[in-house]
Amino acid sequence: MNENSAAATKLVSTRSTPGTVLIVDDEVAARELCSEVALEAGLRVRTAATTEQALEALEQAPVDIVVTDLKVPQMGGLELLRRIRAAFPHIAVVVLTQYGTIETAVEAMRAGAADYLTKPFHVEELRNKLERLLRAVEMDHENRILREQLRSRPGFGGLVGISPRMQKVYKLIEKVSQHSYPVLVLGESGTGKELVARSIHFSGPRRSGPFVPVDCSALVPTLIESELFGYVKGAFTGALRSKVGLLEAADGGTLFLDEIADLPFDLQAKLLRALQEREIRPVGSNERVRINVRVIAATNRDLEAAIRSGSFRQDLYFRLNVVQIKLPPLRERKSDIPLLVNHFLEKFSDPERPVRSISEEAMARLMAYDWPGNVRELENAIERALALGSGPVLQLADLPSNLHSSSPDRLPASDELLPLEELERRAIFRALRETGGDKLAAARLLGIGKTTLYRKLKQYEAERQSA
Ligand SMILES: Nc1ncnc2c1ncn2[C@@H]1O[C@H](COP(=O)(O)OP(=O)(O)OP(=O)(O)O)[C@@H](O)[C@H]1O
Ligand SMILES: [Mg+2]
Numbered sequence: 001m002n003e004n005s006a007a008a009t010k011l012v013s014t015r016s017t018p019g020t021v022l023i024v025d026d027e028v029a030a031r032e033l034c035s036e037v038a039l040e041a042g043l044r045v046r047t048a049a050t051t052e053q054a055l056e057a058l059e060q061a062p063v064d065i066v067v068t069d070l071k072v073p074q075m076g077g078l079e080l081l082r083r084i085r086a087a088f089p090h091i092a093v094v095v096l097t098q099y100g101t102i103e104t105a106v107e108a109m110r111a112g113a114a115d116y117l118t119k120p121f122h123v124e125e126l127r128n129k130l131e132r133l134l135r136a137v138e139m140d141h142e143n144r145i146l147r148e149q150l151r152s153r154p155g156f157g158g159l160v161g162i163s164p165r166m167q168k169v170y171k172l173i174e175k176v177s178q179h180s181y182p183v184l185v186l187g188e189s190g191t192g193k194e195l196v197a198r199s200i201h202f203s204g205p206r207r208s209g210p211f212v213p214v215d216c217s218a219l220v221p222t223l224i225e226s227e228l229f230g231y232v233k234g235a236f237t238g239a240l241r242s243k244v245g246l247l248e249a250a251d252g253g254t255l256f257l258d259e260i261a262d263l264p265f266d267l268q269a270k271l272l273r274a275l276q277e278r279e280i281r282p283v284g285s286n287e288r289v290r291i292n293v294r295v296i297a298a299t300n301r302d303l304e305a306a307i308r309s310g311s312f313r314q315d316l317y318f319r320l321n322v323v324q325i326k327l328p329p330l331r332e333r334k335s336d337i338p339l340l341v342n343h344f345l346e347k348f349s350d351p352e353r354p355v356r357s358i359s360e361e362a363m364a365r366l367m368a369y370d371w372p373g374n375v376r377e378l379e380n381a382i383e384r385a386l387a388l389g390s391g392p393v394l395q396l397a398d399l400p401s402n403l404h405s406s407s408p409d410r411l412p413a414s415d416e417l418l419p420l421e422e423l424e425r426r427a428i429f430r431a432l433r434e435t436g437g438d439k440l441a442a443a444r445l446l447g448i449g450k451t452t453l454y455r456k457l458k459q460y461e462a463e464r465q466s467a
Contacts (some may be wrong), residue, residue: 019044019064019137020065021043021044021046021065021130022057022066023035023048024048024068024072025068026050026069026072030096031049033123034067040127041127041131043130046061046063049072050072051068052075054072055083058087058088064092064134065092065130066091066092066093067130068093068096069096070097070101070104070108077095078107081093081095090140092115092137093112094113094115094117094130095108095117096117097119114133115133117129156173157173157195159195159199160343161333161339162339163333165328166328169196169325173199173200176200176323177204180294181322181323182275182295182297182322183295183296183322184299184321184322184324185296185298185324185327186299186324186326187298188300188329189373190330190373190374192327193258193327194256194298196298196327197254197258198211200296201294201296206294209250209251209252209253210249210253211253211256212249212255213256214227214255214258215259216257216260216263217258217259217262224267227245229245229247229248229283230245230248230280231245232284234284235284235285242282245282248289251291252292252293253293253294255295257295257297257298258299259299260320261303261312268313269316272313272315276319278290295320303321329374330371330375334367340375345394348382348383355391355392355393355394358395359395359396360449361395362395362396362398363447364445365447366378366403367444367445368444369403381403382394384400385399385400386398425460428456431446
């Protein structure tokens with residue numbers, strides 16, 4: 001028993017690529033034929049003569065594909081299929097039916113079979129089906145690993161943060177990723193707009209298609225049209241050969257129009273037409289090209305103000321703004337700062353000399369700062385601090401100087417020289433005032449431990465009572 005379970009565990013943990021098939025048939029000759037074909041297709045093979053044996057085998061070690069005859073004893077292939085669907089939904093089941101019993105094949109497909117084959121079949125047919133299923137199983141396997149990796153991070157799809165504001169964002173991303181309508185991502189600079197766009201693309205069915213980012217502010221105005229829509233040879237001087245535009249290059253995938261507010265006014269109309277008609281006409285061409293592209297646009301500007309001032313077309317805004325995702329500035333989700341700091345320490349520290357922690361003082365400073373440049377500024381601050389610092393713990397002195405000067409516990413300039421104890425008392429009460437009495441946050445601000453703060457407060461209380 002122990003040996004068996006040890007062997008099973010080993011199989012699970014050492015298995016890196018999928019590829020085991022279980023063949024269920026009570027006829028020896030049929031089992032052998034199927035086994036031979038499966039081995040040729042590169043699969044590992046296990047066999048069972050009854051449904052009971054089959055279920056036992058499935059309990060013992062992982063299987064990716066089951067090929068079962070429908071008339072196999074005891075419970076029959078259809079019931080076996082149903083049990084597999086319920087207990088092992090990742091397994092692909094192929095059923096073998098007798099010639100002339102198409103109804104049962106239909107029933108099996110309805111019950112969730114991946115495919116069926118009518119006996120007698122050509123060896124080639126079975127091999128093709130097995131190979132195709134193996135590829136699908138492999139893809140599914142890889143996707144599952146990827147999904148697990150995405151899930152195990154404290155955030156979603158490369159986005160770090162678990163604050164309620166970010167969780168709302170993740171829910172929206174998950175929802176919109178399954179569709180193709182346009183999404184408008186808004187937020188201050190450095191809040192993660194591009195990461196959100198990527199995350200939408202890579203969480204949805206378009207993930208195998210291209211993700212094409214276009215920075216509308218970086219394109220040379222006179223070239224934007226040909227960049228977006230492409231051109232044909234001879235369309236203008238210098239067009240020596242035809243070039244596919246970005247809209248066409250994103251076919252089957254996602255076009256990310258970054259800094260959309262910077263798109264010149266006349267091109268806004270052309271873009272709108274392309275999105276409405278799902279067609280483009282390359283510069284210099286008479287022919288239209290169908291496109292199947294999901295558009296995600298982003299900006300840190302106020303588009304409604306741009307519409308009022310006449311620099312942005314309202315009709316394009318309506319078209320792009322089907323769903324809006326608004327990213328909070330970092331100062332409104334400060335509780336995510338520690339997670340982000342850890343993430344960037346992991347990302348930038350030298351694997352040979354990893355820096356895994358940060359002093360309380362330094363963390364307090366990061367929590368107190370306002371982050372006008374949002375996550376990008378925090379990312380840069382940590383990267384620079386790691387480049388400058390040398391110890392295993394990131395220190396306050398390693399942080400950029402602009403963070404130093406925003407010292408939260410800085411006291412008003414005063415010529416008066418006070419005893420250190422009095423300075424400390426004032427700093428503590430000021431921190432408590434600034435955090436609205438939140439002791440934990442005050443301790444963080446001051447760069448001291450929570451217990452130290454509690455101890456000091458008790459001491460002040462005792463002094464007050466005895467006074
Ligand atoms: N939630 C997050 N988790 C981890 N990294 C993040 C997060 N948000 C942003 N970043 C990082 O911050 C940097 C800026 O993000 P991004 O480029 O997506 O911002 P943006 O909103 O597009 O900024 P801009 O408006 O300036 O283009 C990137 O390096 C990105 O990886
Ligand atoms: Mg950006």
